[in-house]
Amino acid sequence: KAGVTQTPRYLIKTRGQQVTLSCSPISGHRSVSWYQQTPGQGLQFLFEYFSETQRNKGNFPGRFSGRQFSNSRSEMNVSTLELGDSALYLCASSLVGQGQVGETQYFGPGTRLLVL
């Protein structure tokens, strides 16, 4: 089975721009979660989508949004980029979601975003 794929792998944007990141989960997985990873804050949960619905959300401003399509692929959008948004953005897929005990998440390689 192919793993979780994320595109693009690297991205450079300037402040004020917006960006869309894409995640394709493992075939058959219906849950996709997004995380932001920075050296200072570590890995922080952004949101989780399951069957095209946002099921859970972390403590990030409304500039961060996402969606999931009927084929379980997911996109994450960040509007009005700030310097502090520079980070590694990771998505993870699982069969039914991280809230289930024993459920394993499979992470993609991430998209490294640099905001200048």
Next chain:
Amino acid sequence: SQKIEQNSEALNIQEGKTATLTCNYTNYSPAYLQWYRQDPGRGPVFLLLIRENEKEKRKERLKVTFDTTLKQSLFHITASQPADSATYLCALLDTGRRALTFGSGTRLQVQP
């Protein structure tokens, strides 16, 4: 406030020794705790899960313990190898919540 603490300093050990990494948490009631490995430029890879009612879990050279009284999990790698060098993250699911919370990770360096 809620905290998950892992030793931010790198752990350097000699090949063949046992590496022990610590994950302490405050103000959580974990339903379970997971350990992940992350290599530079890659996403985390799941290693082991231990439930709140389990004391110990093993998988090949890996062992995880979970002490809900001490609010601590220990992650052991026996007979360590240079290929074990990576950052190791612990993550827990708080009871009643639906999202994992991750620690900041500990970098392990195994010297040949």
